[in-house]
Amino acid sequence: MPERSVTFGEYIASTRKSKSMSQKDLAINLEISPQYLNDIEHDKRTPSAPQLIDKLASILDLKPEYLYYLAGRMPEEVKNKKLDEKSFTQAWHAFRRETEGKK
């Protein structure tokens, strides 16, 4: 089983830094306190609302489904697979194809 390469917080922090944003800048955009964002980035807390994950995805230009996965908001059998972004995306597309085929 592959090791999960990043945690939710690490992924948010590294993406934010790659866009030259400070924690305060991102917190202002998200309309949350810098302390709350700091706690999220250090995996002390997870986002309480799906809206916040959607906002993070939108502002940081990330795939929301991967953020939901990292945040543990997926069914148990998917949640514990420790997938990296590429493996997750492949699995996600396969799942989508399968569910759409059943419709």
Place this chain on the structure above:
Amino acid sequence: MKMVRDLTGRFKERPHYEAQELDYECETIICTFLRTLYGQVKFPIQTNDITKLIEKHASDLDLYADLTEYGMKVEGLTKFIPKKKPQVCISKDLSVSTWGENRLRTTLTHELGHVIFHNYLFQMEIEAPKSSLQICKRDDIITSSKSPGRDWMEWQAGYTCGAFLMPATFVNGSTKNYCRSQGIQVPLKSSSSHKEGLIEAVANEFQVSKDAARVRISVLNLL
């Protein structure tokens, strides 16, 4: 800079910087960074930009860390980790305080000094150093820049703290402007009635406490 024997026993050898060397290095780093962000150099440097500069050189900056296990007066620490960039932790109490903006700025730049000037020493160690935590107590952060006889790492970080926030060329310029406006000569005599006015002008221009401005003006021999 030259390497000299480290009498603290932390390393075999340690870097010895003249104050002017640290002034030059810090001014170059801060001005280059500000030009990258804004295309110009303008002071005071924003606290937000100091955090960006730390994040550029450190693997992690935790601005809301619980540092009580290291002592009640500990407001910042730098963790040096083999084969990785260092981690910086700032006390949550300091970050959330409504009164501590200047203290936060001096603590951040003090830790930035450790990150930039000391990390390579830990990376060069063949055997793991005895301590990889550099713990910075509030009382030492400003005063450590005055007395090079103390722990050299703390002195260097203390000196760079002032040099990042108040680069020498810019403090010299501000002092000259202030003295010209008052019709007086640089350097000021320590008994001069204009001393407090100059300290206040520098403190306001660079967004630092009067204590930090006083120390900086003093080490630059402007007073």
